[in-house]
Amino acid sequence: MPLPQTEIPGRLQMQLAERGIRLTGPRRAILSVIEIAAKHLDASQILRKARTVDASVDRSTVYRTLDLLKRQGLIDELDLMHLNGEGHYYERKLGRDHIHMACLRCGKITEFVSKTFDSLKQQLERDCRFHILVSRLEVGGYCSACRR
Amino acid sequence: MPLPQTEIPGRLQMQLAERGIRLTGPRRAILSVIEIAAKHLDASQILRKARTVDASVDRSTVYRTLDLLKRQGLIDELDLMHLNGEGHYYERKLGRDHIHMACLRCGKITEFVSKTFDSLKQQLERDCRFHILVSRLEVGGYCSACRR
DNA sequence: TATGTGTTGCGACTGAGTTGCAACAAGTAT
DNA sequence: ATACTTGTTGCAACTCAGTCGCAACACATA
Numbered sequence: 001m002p003l004p005q006t007e008i009p010g011r012l013q014m015q016l017a018e019r020g021i022r023l024t025g026p027r028r029a030i031l032s033v034i035e036i037a038a039k040h041l042d043a044s045q046i047l048r049k050a051r052t053v054d055a056s057v058d059r060s061t062v063y064r065t066l067d068l069l070k071r072q073g074l075i076d077e078l079d080l081m082h083l084n085g086e087g088h089y090y091e092r093k094l095g096r097d098h099i100h101m102a103c104l105r106c107g108k109i110t111e112f113v114s115k116t117f118d119s120l121k122q123q124l125e126r127d128c129r130f131h132i133l134v135s136r137l138e139v140g141g142y143c144s145a146c147r148r
Numbered sequence: 149m150p151l152p153q154t155e156i157p158g159r160l161q162m163q164l165a166e167r168g169i170r171l172t173g174p175r176r177a178i179l180s181v182i183e184i185a186a187k188h189l190d191a192s193q194i195l196r197k198a199r200t201v202d203a204s205v206d207r208s209t210v211y212r213t214l215d216l217l218k219r220q221g222l223i224d225e226l227d228l229m230h231l232n233g234e235g236h237y238y239e240r241k242l243g244r245d246h247i248h249m250a251c252l253r254c255g256k257i258t259e260f261v262s263k264t265f266d267s268l269k270q271q272l273e274r275d276c277r278f279h280i281l282v283s284r285l286e287v288g289g290y291c292s293a294c295r296r
Numbered sequence: 297t298a299t300g301t302g303t304t305g306c307g308a309c310t311g312a313g314t315t316g317c318a319a320c321a322a323g324t325a326t
Numbered sequence: 327a328t329a330c331t332t333g334t335t336g337c338a339a340c341t342c343a344g345t346c347g348c349a350a351c352a353c354a355t356a
Contacts, residue, residue: 129292144277
């Protein structure tokens with residue numbers, strides 16, 4: 001069945017179109033799920049949600065689209081300290097990089113933006129003559145509510 | 149930055165014994181592999197090396213021992229930006245935490261110790277009232293030899 | 297509306313990690 | 327030394343995340 005064509009194209013769709021990347025039905029469904037997501041989703045959650053938009057979307061298309069978005073630097077891949085199994089989580093890359101803190105007791109994920117983190121990456125690029133494309137700082141421990 | 153290499157052989161065994169954890173043949177084989185390792189090893193590499201010491205060691209015993217060491221805080225688990233597949237790499241936890249930089253072109257892994265990284269973690273513990281148990285900063289990009 | 301090329305669904309596959317279970321061995325008591 | 331208790335092991339079968347080859351399909355362009 002055709003997809004709703006009346007909705008305003010999302011930013012992710014625009015970014016792909018600008019780069020001359022073909023927009024297809026399944027791709028639109030997956031992009032909208034990622035754009036609307038309130039929390040970090042894994043591949044199977046993205047699949048399930050995308051299927052409510054386009055029931056024919058396949059697992060492999062989700063993985064292929066996630067690869068595409070990673071290569072384009074439009075999403076970040078997270079482990080969230082493997083709180084729930086071995087899979088990965090995804091989030092749009094917007095604005096500054098941030099740190100993910102995972103509470104090992106209650107499972108809550110907290111995000112934290114820090115100028116020190118930015119400085120650290122600059123220091124690293126300068127001192128090691130390393131050109132950073134992606135970075136991931138994840139921390140596991142006990143959040144304020146769970147640390148007795 | 150090189151890490152301090154002042155290490156007594158059999159230290160891991162001692163640390164487990166001190167905690168009243170049973171030392172078995174397979175366990176000793178696996179521990180010695182991890183202690184002697186010059187590079188980051190994944191589970192199947194650890195298995196292969198451990199089998200040169202004790203040929204009967206099983207895959208599941210390697211995973212169970214790695215879980216034990218993780219729970220005891222004696223090793224760190226790394227992804228190394230998934231340069232080679234989806235598996236994990238392991239290294240002994242000694243001294244200060246360090247950053248892992250993975251070159252996406254040549255695959256070289258560089259380690260980096262930074263005072264700024266220590267400060268960042270302190271800031272995080274203070275500002276978020278979060279008790280850090282493990283942390284992992286991984287960076288992907290181009291190393292000094294591969295950039296340009 | 298026809299065309300070329302990139303994308304898709306499918307299904308079969310790989311590889312990492314897990315689990316239940318009966319046999320076994322480490323550390324301790326006898 | 328010997329037996330005992332309990333944690334550990336090898337095995338095999340399994341789950342789960344992610345990948346791949348391929349024929350059919352559909353997007354964007356002319």
